[in-house]
Amino acid sequence: MSYYEVDSILTDAQKLPCTFELDVPGLGILEGNPGENIKAGTRIDLPLWLGEMLSIGARLGTSRLVTLDIPSALSERVMNALKADPRTVDLRALAPNYYRLSERVLELFEEEEMVDTLSNTFKKRAAEIADHAHNPKGALGDGVEFLRGLDETERQLFRVAHDSAKETRIWAGEAKKR
Amino acid sequence: MEIDDILASVDHGDISSPESTALDHQLLTRFWVAERSVPELLPWPGRLMDRMMERVRQQIETIEDLAAASSEYTSTTTTGQGASTNTSTSTSTSTATLKLSILQTDLSRTQYLLRSLLRQRLSKLTKHSMHYLLLSTATPHAPAPPPSSASSFASESKQIQPEDSIPTPLNPPPPHCPLSASEIAFLHTHQTLLARHFGSSFLSSFPPQLRRLDDNAGGTSMLQGPDAKEAVFVRCLAEEVGIVAPPEPGDGIEEEVVGGTMRMGDVWVVRWEAVRGAWERGDVEIL
Amino acid sequence: MAFPLQRGITPPEISFLAEMEMVTIVPRQRLEGLELLGGPVEPLVPPRRTTVPLWLASLLKRQRRANILPPPWLHPESLSLILDIETQHQDYQHAFSPPPPLPGQPRLRDRGRKPNARPRYTPEGQRYYPTPPFLPQNVAQDQSFDNGEPPTLPFHWLEVGTMLLDVASDDVVDPDQTRRLLKELREVRSAKIRSGVDVLDVAAVAGGGVALTGVGAMEIGEGRGFIGGVVDGLRRIGASKEQARREQLAAAANGEYDATQDYDDDMEF
Numbered sequence: 001m002s003y004y005e006v007d008s009i010l011t012d013a014q015k016l017p018c019t020f021e022l023d024v025p026g027l028g029i030l031e032g033n034p035g036e037n038i039k040a041g042t043r044i045d046l047p048l049w050l051g052e053m054l055s056i057g058a059r060l061g062t063s064r065l066v067t068l069d070i071p072s073a074l075s076e077r078v079m080n081a082l083k084a085d086p087r088t089v090d091l092r093a094l095a096p097n098y099y100r101l102s103e104r105v106l107e108l109f110e111e112e113e114m115v116d117t118l119s120n121t122f123k124k125r126a127a128e129i130a131d132h133a134h135n136p137k138g139a140l141g142d143g144v145e146f147l148r149g150l151d152e153t154e155r156q157l158f159r160v161a162h163d164s165a166k167e168t169r170i171w172a173g174e175a176k177k178r
Numbered sequence: 179m180e181i182d183d184i185l186a187s188v189d190h191g192d193i194s195s196p197e198s199t200a201l202d203h204q205l206l207t208r209f210w211v212a213e214r215s216v217p218e219l220l221p222w223p224g225r226l227m228d229r230m231m232e233r234v235r236q237q238i239e240t241i242e243d244l245a246a247a248s249s250e251y252t253s254t255t256t257t258g259q260g261a262s263t264n265t266s267t268s269t270s271t272s273t274a275t276l277k278l279s280i281l282q283t284d285l286s287r288t289q290y291l292l293r294s295l296l297r298q299r300l301s302k303l304t305k306h307s308m309h310y311l312l313l314s315t316a317t318p319h320a321p322a323p324p325p326s327s328a329s330s331f332a333s334e335s336k337q338i339q340p341e342d343s344i345p346t347p348l349n350p351p352p353p354h355c356p357l358s359a360s361e362i363a364f365l366h367t368h369q370t371l372l373a374r375h376f377g378s379s380f381l382s383s384f385p386p387q388l389r390r391l392d393d394n395a396g397g398t399s400m401l402q403g404p405d406a407k408e409a410v411f412v413r414c415l416a417e418e419v420g421i422v423a424p425p426e427p428g429d430g431i432e433e434e435v436v437g438g439t440m441r442m443g444d445v446w447v448v449r450w451e452a453v454r455g456a457w458e459r460g461d462v463e464i465l
Numbered sequence: 466m467a468f469p470l471q472r473g474i475t476p477p478e479i480s481f482l483a484e485m486e487m488v489t490i491v492p493r494q495r496l497e498g499l500e501l502l503g504g505p506v507e508p509l510v511p512p513r514r515t516t517v518p519l520w521l522a523s524l525l526k527r528q529r530r531a532n533i534l535p536p537p538w539l540h541p542e543s544l545s546l547i548l549d550i551e552t553q554h555q556d557y558q559h560a561f562s563p564p565p566p567l568p569g570q571p572r573l574r575d576r577g578r579k580p581n582a583r584p585r586y587t588p589e590g591q592r593y594y595p596t597p598p599f600l601p602q603n604v605a606q607d608q609s610f611d612n613g614e615p616p617t618l619p620f621h622w623l624e625v626g627t628m629l630l631d632v633a634s635d636d637v638v639d640p641d642q643t644r645r646l647l648k649e650l651r652e653v654r655s656a657k658i659r660s661g662v663d664v665l666d667v668a669a670v671a672g673g674g675v676a677l678t679g680v681g682a683m684e685i686g687e688g689r690g691f692i693g694g695v696v697d698g699l700r701r702i703g704a705s706k707e708q709a710r711r712e713q714l715a716a717a718a719n720g721e722y723d724a725t726q727d728y729d730d731d732m733e734f
Contacts, residue, residue, distance in 0.1 A: 003400050099702060106705045118702050119666055126695045127662040133691070134659065153698055160690035168687045171476035172627060198588065200504030204599050205587060207485065214474045225589060230502075237502055273496065276530070283524060284501040290481070301470040409668060409696040411677070411685050415567070415594040417580045423671035423711055435714040437672020442580040443570045445685075447665075447692055448674035449700075460584065460592035465685055 007152055011100040015045035017069040018054065024065070048104055055108075073098065074105055079117050086121040087128055090149035098151035122154075129154060133161035202229055203288070210295045212457070212464035215411070216450050218404040219302045219310060222358040234288060241281050248274040302404070303361060307369050308392060309403040314347035314355050314362045338386040341373035343393075406451035414440035416461035421452045473689045479682050483624030484520035485598040489534040489605035492525070516604050519625065523632045533633040534605035536619070539626050541639050543616035544646035550615065551653050559661070561654060561679030565602050565617045567594070572614055597621055597682075623651060623683040654681075658688045662695055669699035671707055672714050 002008040020042045028036030030044055046054070046066075054066045072078070073094040081089050091098040102118050105111075129150070132143050150158060169175035205226055213220050248271070303310050347362045357365065373391055381389045393400050420436035440446050445465065456462045474482065485503065492509035499506040507515050514534065517525075525531035537543060550562040563573055571578040584592035602619035619625070626647050634640040661675075668675040677685075 003398055003402055099698060103701050103704065106702070110705070112706070115703055115706055119699055122698055122702060123662055123666065123695070126691075126698075127659065130659040130662060130691060134655070157691065157694045157698070160694055164687050164690050167476050168683065171480060171683075196500055196505040199500070199502065201585075201587065201593070203503045204595065205593070207482070207598075208596075211474060211482065214478070215472060217472070226587075229588075233502055273494075276496065276528070277499065280499060280506075280521060280524065281501070283520065284503055287481070287520065288502040294478070298470055407697075407700060409693045411689065413596060415596065416582050416584075416592075421672050421674050423714055426708070426711065431711050431715050433715075435672060435711060435718050437670075437714055438674050440674070440676075442582055443564065443567045444676055444678045445680050446674040446676050446678075447668045447696060449668075449671075452672065452674065460587075460594070463594075463596055465682070 007097055007100060011097045011104060012049045013047045014071070014095060014097065014101050014104075016048055016051045016071050016105075017043060018046045018051045018066040019043045019069070020066050021064045048101075052108070068108060070105060070109060070111075071095075071101070074102060074114065079114060082117055082121045086124040087146060089121075091151040091154070092149050096152055099153045125150075125154060126157060129158045130161055133158050134165050199233060202226060202233075206230055206288075206291055206295075208463055210291050210298075213295055213298050215464045217408040217410075218406060218450070219299060219356045221354075221356040222361070224358065227358075230288070230292065234285070234292070237281070237285055237288075241278065241285065244274070244278055244281070248278060299361065300364070303357070303365050304368060306403050307365060307372070308344075308401050310357060311345055311347065311365055311369055312401070314351050314357055314365070315345045338389055339373070340377040340381045340389050340391050341370050343390040344369050344373055406454070407449045409447050410450045410453070411465040412440075412446055412448060412453050412457075412462040413465055414442055414444045414446070414462055416456075416459075417442050419453070419456045419461050421446075421448050422455060424451050471690075472693075474686065476683065476686055479621075479686045480624050480628070482598055483621035483628070483682065484518060484523070486519045486603045486619075486621050486625055487516045487598075487601055488519050488522045488536070488603050488625075488629075489514055489516050490522050490525060490531040491534060492531045494530050514605070516601070519603070519628065523628065526633050526636075533629060533636045535629055535633070535637050536603040536625070537606050538616045538618060538622070539629060539637060539643060541642045541646060544643065544650065546616055547618055548646060548650055548653065551650065559657060561618075561657065561677070563617060564679045565600075565619055567596065568600070574614060618650070618679070618681065621682050623647065623681050654684060655687070658684065658692075665692065665695050666699050666703070668696045669703060670710050672710075 020038050020040055023040050024038040026035065027038045028034060030046065031038065031042065051066065051068055055068050078089070078094065095101045099118070099122065106115060128146060132147060147158065166175060170177055209220070209223055347366055351357065351359070351362060377389070391400060419440045421438040421440065422434050422436055424434045425432055453462050457464065491514055492511045494509065494511060496509040498508040503518060506517055506521065509515060522531065522533050526533055547562050550557055566572055569581045569583050571580060582594060584594050587593050597620035603625050629637060630640055630644055637643055664675055667673045
């Protein structure tokens with residue numbers, strides 16, 4: 001978590017499924033019922049920063065207030081789709097800061113296989129991004145849809161690859177400035 | 179003359195010799211490339227910069243003298259000889275112009291290097307200003323305790339201002355501070371102005387305990403430093419250089435461990451922290 | 466941030482750096498020796514060959530005061546041979562053709578021989594090994610091929626080649642063919658960089674890295690942001706495995722498990 005970084009702050013606000021283990025008086029506001037109590041067993045999506053804080057007891061092995069679950073963006077269904085073909089999944093629709101969310105989730109859960117699947121996904125998609133970014137004519141056909149589905153990290157990768165390819169072409173006299 | 183010969187004659191040689199000029203130019207160029215490429219501020223090369231600035235000053239004098247002489251020469255020849263300018267004078271005028279333009283080009287190239295280097299350093303300094311300011315103080319930084327007793331609260335709340343969290347640099351700076359004296363002065367002034375600006379525009383309306391710029395409440399520190407794990411491109415210059423994994427706080431492995439090995443002439447993509455030691459020893463160069 | 470500046474030198478700056486490469490000229494007029502901030506320049510005495518930095522050679526060439534003798538690699542014959550290595554040679558399907566050796570580094574045909582790096586020392590007493598642009602990798606040679614040694618592309622090949630074709634095309638052998646070959650080389654090698662994404666996860670772990678030996682300065686400039694972004698992204702995804710990785714390395718250092726073998730040779734593009 002980086003104090004001044006916008007993407008980091010936005011990731012902090014992404015939601016995580018949480019299950020309350022205890023009755024909590026007066027916390028109904030989280031469910032949209034101000035003044036009411038929250039009952040044990042209630043399942044609510046809470047922002048990362050809040051869920052993480054409430055689950056600290058659980059991780060220390062003392063009284064657990066909430067238990068966390070893996071968000072649907074990282075569910076087994078999505079992992080299987082990514083294993084089948086990483087390029088066809090619309091990551092942006094799952095979460096705008098998909099990889100940053102994954103990093104945070106992987107800090108909370110030990111999921112070795114998920115690390116491998118995500119690394120492989122990132123690599124395969126990066127290679128595709130490089131090919132599109134290198135094309136001076138811009139994206140065509142299927143490419144448009146793929147580029148639309150990039151998460152924020154991937155968009156920045158596309159931008160930097162595109163800009164440096166362009167700067168080099170400008171230097172070589174093959175493209176004009178602006 | 180071969181470059182090898184130039185360099186061979188220099189080792190520990192005379193600083194004012196042309197050979198040492200050539201070597202310093204190479205050192206400055208390599209340092210500039212490195213500073214432009216690595217994520218953190220490199221140690222200020224004070225002696226190299228002093229020598230460079232002195233040479234730039236002398237070269238400017240040389241150029242001014244030459245320009246004055248050549249314009250004098252041109253005016254005397256035009257007035258003195260009128261239309262009957264012979265070929266030898268016009269050749270020597272053109273040679274003088276050529277010489278001047280070469281010296282000027284060389285000077286502006288060096289000035290570009292220096293300027294770009296300083297700009298890059300300012301960019302790093304202002305991006306992680308509090309981090310670097312703390313490097314210019316000796317002791318590890320601990321934020322001041324929040325106002326405790328209710329009685330002193332009222333009087334303190336007026337006094338606690340954002341600029342109170344700005345540390346005062348040591349004079350002289352601690353031995354491993356990577357900043358030059360003028361960079362420290364710049365950074366301290368910069369950060370003070372910034373804190374006052376924050377204060378007058380919004381922080382002064384916050385509760386006093388929320389006015390600091392070095393807070394780490396909630397597990398997130400406001401002090402952000404550069405990320406030494408970012409990737410850099412290096413060329414291995416010694417016969418072999420190991421790729422180092424330095425110790426991480428709290429993971430139980432105290433000493434640094436070595437992973438892969440680079441061989442002479444190789445170009446690699448590695449983490450900056452993995453080759454920082456080798457760079458300090460001159461065993462790799464940053465590309 | 467008051468002074469935003471992207472990390473890594475930009476294409477114009479890489480070009481500026483390449484202009485420090487020494488090239489051979491044949492002067493067409495006399496000029497006394499000069500003491501420059503970049504080092505001394507020898508007197509120009511036509512028609513005696515001398516070496517000067519590329520920026521000075523271009524300045525003289527533009528004013529028709531000198532001709533430039535192109536380096537042996539900038540010749541259709543050499544470039545075709547290098548292109549063959551880049552495209553046909555088994556060992557270089559995923560790697561760049563080998564660069565010129567550094568001083569003290571064994572030549573290709575003496576592979577196996579031990580390198581012997583001989584440092585100079587700076588006035589501060591630090592080791593200094595000269596590298597491009599401060600090695601004579603672009604000066605003219607009498608015979609274009611050093612008996613049996615295949616031609617090599619210097620670190621600043623693309624910049625020097627492009628600039629010489631720009632300012633001194635009448636000094637270059639078959640400039641159109643040379644230009645075509647440079648472009649082809651650039652495309653072949655650029656595709657190698659892009660397909661190399663697959664091995665970048667080795668650079669994302671502690672103590673790891675990926676070799677790109679033979680890569681050119683402008684190619685680094687073009688790939689820096691992307692490659693760095695992929696490596697940093699993979700590192701963050703794999704952060705939870707970092708500690709296990711370091712324990713493995715520590716164990717290997719104590720002779721318990723040999724993890725280093727994965728990182729020795731076969732990681733080049």
